[in-house]
Amino acid sequence: MRFPEPTSGGETQIKFTKGHGTGNDFVLVSDPDGALTLTPAQVAALCDRRFGIGADGVLRVVRTAKDPDGAAVAADAEWFMDYRNADGSIAEMCGNGVRVFTRFLVSSGLATPGPAGLPVATRAGVVVAVLEGDSIRVNMPTPRVYAASTATTGPLTFPGIAVDCGNPHLVCVLHDGVELPSLDLTVAPGFDPALFRSGVNVEFAVAAEPIEGFDLHLAMRVYERGSGETLSCGSGALAVGAVALRDAGRSTGTVAVDVPGGRLLVTHDADDRWWLAGPAVLVANGETLG
Ligand SMILES: N[C@@H](CCC[C@H](N)C(=O)O)C(=O)O
Numbered sequence: 001m002r003f004p005e006p007t008s009g010g011e012t013q014i015k016f017t018k019g020h021g022t023g024n025d026f027v028l029v030s031d032p033d034g035a036l037t038l039t040p041a042q043v044a045a046l047c048d049r050r051f052g053i054g055a056d057g058v059l060r061v062v063r064t065a066k067d068p069d070g071a072a073v074a075a076d077a078e079w080f081m082d083y084r085n086a087d088g089s090i091a092e093m094c095g096n097g098v099r100v101f102t103r104f105l106v107s108s109g110l111a112t113p114g115p116a117g118l119p120v121a122t123r124a125g126v127v128v129a130v131l132e133g134d135s136i137r138v139n140m141p142t143p144r145v146y147a148a149s150t151a152t153t154g155p156l157t158f159p160g161i162a163v164d165c166g167n168p169h170l171v172c173v174l175h176d177g178v179e180l181p182s183l184d185l186t187v188a189p190g191f192d193p194a195l196f197r198s199g200v201n202v203e204f205a206v207a208a209e210p211i212e213g214f215d216l217h218l219a220m221r222v223y224e225r226g227s228g229e230t231l232s233c234g235s236g237a238l239a240v241g242a243v244a245l246r247d248a249g250r251s252t253g254t255v256a257v258d259v260p261g262g263r264l265l266v267t268h269d270a271d272d273r274w275w276l277a278g279p280a281v282l283v284a285n286g287e288t289l290g
Pocket of ligand 1: 096
């Protein structure tokens with residue numbers, strides 16, 4: 001396997017941390033001063049589950065001021081989450097990524113949250129993460145539910161709703177006895193490329209048994225743009241929560257969204273803030289071999 005090419009001074013080894021949020025897993029690369037250039041091919045090599053470390057994406061941890069994309073979105077957050085999908089493509093937002101990124105910043109001593117939490121810059125703007133024991137809760141961008149569309153898997157067509165969470169989503173709520181496990185997500189679902197010009201993350205969701213303490217309960221599977229089917233998608237859960245609250249005629253509430261990797265909580269509060277909460281775990285440190 002070839003790990004990232006030398007970027008300066010012949011350095012070919014990269015220190016990394018592996019982490020996940022409800023099974024949505026990431027390789028974190030600490031690059032505080034923006035010295036590293038990660039090409040799409042290098043990201044794909046790191047994320048390769050057979051020939052690399054294996055992950056759904058890479059989180060490059062860089063000071064906002066040291067990255068052109070970071071500097072463009074935020075002067076008031078010290079750290080920028082440079083998120084890349086497993087195929088090397090860039091995405092604007094990653095809800096689970098922000099939570100794992102925050103866990104890394106705090107665990108490694110690079111940042112200390114203030115009373116209101118820790119601001120993190122993303123390509124979709126600044127979000128604020130609040131640590132609550134094993135869980136990290138993030139004040140996410142307001143999801144914008146904006147158009148009807150459809151997704152296809154094999155011969156099946158599902159009605160869906162487009163939701164912008166900073167990154168694009170298409171939420172299909174299943175009816176008529178279609179069961180989540182029956183969907184074939186080994187192949188990318190079809191979608192309308194005229195509506196989603198930069199691709200889309202497709203969520204399939206179904207109502208689940210009510211649980212005490214939550215206003216709504218759904219289960220979801222997701223096919224992520226640039227990564228394929230993943231065990232969880234935080235921004236996808238946010239999109240599903242927004243559609244579910246809207247469909248239920250509720251302006252506020254907490255939605256439990258079960259994903260194959262665990263449970264995420266989406267809350268729309270009385271102050272019109274949208275929150276995503278769930279576990280964020282670091283599992284290993286390592287170093288690539290040149
Ligand atoms: N898994 C992430 C979303 C990652 C980006 C997505 N694949 C895209 O291309 O928009 C999450 O937790 O939100």
